[in-house]
Amino acid sequence: MEARQQGLLEKQPLQEVDEDVVAALSNSVSDEEREEMQVELDKLEEEISTLRQVLTAKEKHHAELKQKLGVNPLSEFRQNFNKSWHEMQTSTAYRKTQETFSTAGQKASAALSNVGTAISRKFGDMRNSSSFKSFEEKVESTVSTLKSKVGVPSNSGGSFEEVLSSTAHVSAQVTPAVATKLAEQ
Known part of the structure; x- marks a missing residue:
């Protein structure tokens, strides 16, 4: 060895x-x-x-x-780049990839649309639920109480959006002195 x-x-x-x-x-x-x-x-x-x-x-x-x-070298580079870019865009692989991305985008768009519809439906169902209606009544009651204490005329029977809007309006009118007075009562 x-x-x-x-x-x-x-x-x-x-x-x-x-x-x-x-x-x-x-x-x-x-x-x-x-x-x-x-x-x-x-x-x-x-x-x-x-x-x-x-x-x-x-x-x-x-x-x-x-x-x-x-x-000059820059214009040559630009010309070569444009030529290469054109050749790439006309290639079969590029076109297939572009078609694939287009299809994927359409499917994603459809899926997001379906999700948006489902969410809207759920919000509608939630708004019609008894717990939301109970919450809405409590807010309306609280706003009416606040309005009567501040001295703003109460519009009874307003929608939830109107109640929220008027609450925001009332909150903007309440001064620190009034807020202290309300807290004491």
Whole structure:
């Protein structure tokens, strides 16, 4: 087992292995083929250099034209953004998502409408209940008592809203001295 691990741990520089492969290949290539390869390599390097010079000239001309047209990085960004936004909006995924949200919104709206109707119905039921009517009578009685003590003419038989409104009106008219007098009685 130690011998096996030692074999894995042996370090042979990668360069030596590469050099051996290169040496083996170079032995199989003749001097004439090697010269042809070198000539081809030189031509390729020259073409690459020429292409770089042409590309640099074209990039410079491109920049000059953009400057003359008034195209700056911000307007390019805006144009690219608008194009991307349009492409996204016309995509199938966006349209499906939009339809899904629209359907969900309609269902949520219908559900909230149903909840509002149910709440209104419950308030109506509560207002017609005996305990609410008892509470309403007690409020009307208290307001009538307050009105008689303050000296405001009493309108008997008013609705609950009228009673609350008149109570608020009476409360606004009561001064601290009157409030103290009422508390003493």
